[in-house]
Amino acid sequence: MIEKLKHKYALSDKGAKDMIRAIFAVALANLVLMMPVGLLYFLASYLLDGEVPREKLPFFIAAIVVILLLIVLTTIFQYRSTFFSTYVESGVRRRTLAEKLRKIPLSFFGKKDLADLTNTIMADCALLETASSHWIPELIGAMISTTIIVISLFFFQWKMALAAIWVMPVAFLIVLCSKKFLKNMLEKASVYKVNCLDGIQEGLETVRDLRSYNMTDSYMKGLTKKIKAVEKHAAVLEFTNAAFVCSAQMILKLGMGTVAVVGSMLLVSGEINVLTFFMFLLVVTRMYEPLQISLQNLSAIISADVNCKRMDEILSHEEQTGSDVLTNQGYDICFDHVAFSYKSGEQVLSDVSFTAKQGEVTALIGPSGGGKTTVSRLAARFWDNDKGKITVGGMDVSRTDPEKLLSMYAIVFQDVTLFNNTVLENIRIGRKDATDEEVMAAAKLAHCEDFVERMPDKWNSMIGENGSELSGGERQRISIARAFLKDAPIILMDEATASLDVDNESLIQESISKLIRNKTVLIIAHRMRTVDSVDKIVVLKDGKVAEMGSPDALRAENGIYKHMIDTQVKTNSWKY
16 A cells, blocks of 8 residues: 555655554544534433533543543544654655756656646646645545545444445545546646746746747747646646536535435434434534535546646656665776667667777767767767667676766867856866865966956856856866866767867866866767867767767778868858
8 A cells, every 4th residue: 555655646665654643634534524413412412301410421422521631632633643754755756856856867857848847836836735645544544534434334323324324435436427528637737837937937947038929929929839738727627626516515415405305204213312413413424524625526536637647757767776885997988889869769889899008088979960079978978879889997886876877078069158156166176175275276277366356246146047148168177177177087078178269278278178187088079170170970860870980090991080071171161
């Protein structure tokens, strides 16, 4: 049962056990709330006989006090078991999701929309928090307590018990019949919601381009349609849900009518007395109250299935695992007949074999879509290759823990990611235990001091979200400074100097030449002058190694590399 709850509602082991305790607490609280009915029955029996005996008064007073205490204690127990435990589990669930996202392959993120993942982590977690604290414990707890009460009623008077309970299975069956309808509508609603969130996020990220091309009004019209689609589908969903739930609740209320009719007939025939009739009316009114709420909770739980499955998809996804002990002998990166595809049937690499040796600079070049970036990502195990083998110093990267493996890499992407923090802290990401002096030394190697000294708070200046306060070249220099600070034995660079002007590019190239000494360097290059002095060039085309060798050797072959050089020479000679 614990395992089923864990997968059904994306719970931890402790969370599943806490939910069982919460269900028990709700059932106990419901049963205790029925105790006043029993006490009232005994009191009424004495009153019908004339008066309450004096020797029984202390009993009734003590019983009232005990029942009040039990109600208070069970209410506190229920509150702590449902709400307090849920808040703890909600924090555990979010941390578990974050830890899981660290370990699953990056290919998962390529298949998922960012807005969809954000919605799962934030909205779905919040929904499950409500489900765990309200819907699930109250529903199952009410069903357990009601079952116990119904069994006792059958022992008391079976005809009246049948009159009271026949509506229950009918009411729950009506709500259960809504499952198929709600599931389809909820899946559509989820798609509409994600599209809307994606549109809002896209609009905020591209507001500069939208304004510069006078596309703001046009974009807002499209976004308005997405918002209205969410509103329309939400209204239809609520109406459909209400139709089933309200119908079920109306059926449930018929139970009081049938109890009154059947009770009157049995009373006239002499099978029951007035006291029994009165007691059954009290019991069913008290018994139906939690069931009315339970019908709403059942519908809500059915609605939450889609959210639970989305969350469980993340929690159940395969992880990238491996040994946390590095066994490499040196830092040569070897690709041995490697094949890879992001999606089934869309081959990106088909048969790639080459070796990037330690102490050398290996450049990946070729037409767009040839697989250059994919090769660099596979080398760092951002994804796992489908076929072949990738090794670092003879160590199979697919059998090495990704985070341990990345401790050997310093990576400079073409698209720099910065955080809304100070210059110092953005560079310190390269090595979190670095001192301020070490961070500034790395920054100076990357020639960051030129622009940092002009900033209001210098090294402690905030650079805005994703470095919005900096130019493209300044952002790239901070990224390069991170690589200097990490000083890892393997360096991956994706056109690291593309955003720099000619003067700064020359200075950075000089600094990089110091950084890469005795290291394995793999660079992705688009400008041919960047690879003039490298040791080896690997030309990738259509997912295969088309050419490989030194710049001079490839230039002499008059192949793809030579064609790319000639094309760029012609491009540089163009005049506007």
